[in-house]
Amino acid sequence: DGGITQSPKYLFRKEGQNVTLSCEQNLNHDAMYWYRQDPGQGLRLIYYSQIVNDFQKGDIAEGYSVSREKKESFPLTVTSAQKNPTAFYLCASSISQGGYTFGSGTRLTVV
Amino acid sequence: SQQGEEDPQALSIQEGENATMNCSYKTSINNLQWYRQNSGRGLVHLILIRSNEREKHSGRLRVTLDTSKKSSSLLITASRAADTASYFCATGYGAAGNKLTFGGGTRVLVKP
Numbered sequence: 001d002g003g004i005t006q007s008p009k010y011l012f013r014k015e016g017q018n019v020t021l022s023c024e025q026n027l028n029h030d031a032m033y034w035y036r037q038d039p040g041q042g043l044r045l046i047y048y049s050q051i052v053n054d055f056q057k058g059d060i061a062e063g064y065s066v067s068r069e070k071k072e073s074f075p076l077t078v079t080s081a082q083k084n085p086t087a088f089y090l091c092a093s094s095i096s097q098g099g100y101t102f103g104s105g106t107r108l109t110v111v
Numbered sequence: 112s113q114q115g116e117e118d119p120q121a122l123s124i125q126e127g128e129n130a131t132m133n134c135s136y137k138t139s140i141n142n143l144q145w146y147r148q149n150s151g152r153g154l155v156h157l158i159l160i161r162s163n164e165r166e167k168h169s170g171r172l173r174v175t176l177d178t179s180k181k182s183s184s185l186l187i188t189a190s191r192a193a194d195t196a197s198y199f200c201a202t203g204y205g206a207a208g209n210k211l212t213f214g215g216g217t218r219v220l221v222k223p
Contacts, residue, residue, distance in 0.1 A: 006153075031209055042115075042199060043154075043213040090153055094209045099144055099156035100201075107151075 002027045006091050006103035012111045013078065013085060021076045021106045023091035030095065032074035036060060037088040037105075046089075049074055078108065086110050115143075115200040115214030123220045130187040132217040134200030135180075142203040143176055143183050144211065147196045154199065157185075190221045 004025040013019045025032065031050050035043040045058030049068040063082025068074050074093075078085045088107050092100040118133045134143070142161045146154040160167045160176045160183070167174045173186040187194055197218045201211040 033211075035213070042215040045210075045212070048210060088151075092154075096209055097142070097161075098209065099159050100146075100154070100209075100211065101156070102146075102153035104153045105151075 004091060004093055004101050004103040006089075006106050008106060009104070011106055011108045013108060014111060016080045018077055018079050019108065021078070021089055021091075021108070023074045023076065023103060024072055025074075025093045025101070026072060027093055027101060028071070029093035029101070030071070031093060032068070033092045033094075033100070034058075034064070034066065034074070034076045035090045035092065037090060043090060046076065115202050115212060117198070117200055117214045117217045119217060120215070121218045121220075123222065124190055126190060126192055126221055126223050128190055130190050130194070130219055130221070132185050132198055132219070134183045134185070134214055136183075136200075136202045137181065138204070140178075140202045140204050143174075144201045144203060145172075145174060145183075145185050146199045146201060146213075148199065148216070149196050157198075187219075190219075192221050192223045195219060195221045 007022045033048040034046040037043050044060050046064050047066040049055035065077045090105050091103045094100045115134045115136045144159045145157045148154045158169050158174050160174050171188045176183045197216040199213050199216045201213045
């Protein structure tokens with residue numbers, strides 16, 4: 001079955017530590033996205049990529065980094081520069097003019 | 112910045128009733144999409160309506176778009192307990208129309 005997989009489902013980060021969230025899709029979608037969702041809130045765009053080896057900052061890119069070396073993969077690194085990283089992170093993919101397919105999310109907590 | 116704003120923020124109805132929620136946005140769009148999110152899960156795409164369309168149906172869902180008022184509505188008819196979820200509108204802009212900005216969502220509770 002085609003889909004989009006995020007891992008891990010839960011992640012705990014210590015202060016000052018970088019962590020990487022995985023996102024893999026086998027839908028052959030060109031575009032991939034990372035969103036952050038805080039409790040009771042909507043989604044805010046962190047980074048997006050329309051094509052391999054290219055990505056753009058979204059509305060809240062500070063403290064995050066991404067790479068897009070393969071069409072299927074779009075990992076997100078939450079760096080120590082992100083001062084309030086506790087949130088639910090959602091990855092999505094799409095074709096042009098199409099709806100998004102979302103992963104099931106990674107819940108990141110700072111301990 | 113959040114382009115879409117949903118109204119109401121929360122809605123409680125009895126099973127079998129209709130649920131209506133609205134979305135307003137500020138700038139020109141390529142398309143508008145509605146998504147459902149069950150608690151703690153990813154979002155599920157429900158329906159996409161393009162800027163040159165006025166109404167679209169999918170099963171028990173009906174979406175309208177009024178570009179002159181910059182607003183959209185989602186109607187769920189004959190609601191079921193399984194419809195309990197948060198519903199988000201998202202506006203797509205740009206040439207490809209696939210960079211989305213999400214609203215804050217409407218939390219719908221359908222009581223059996």
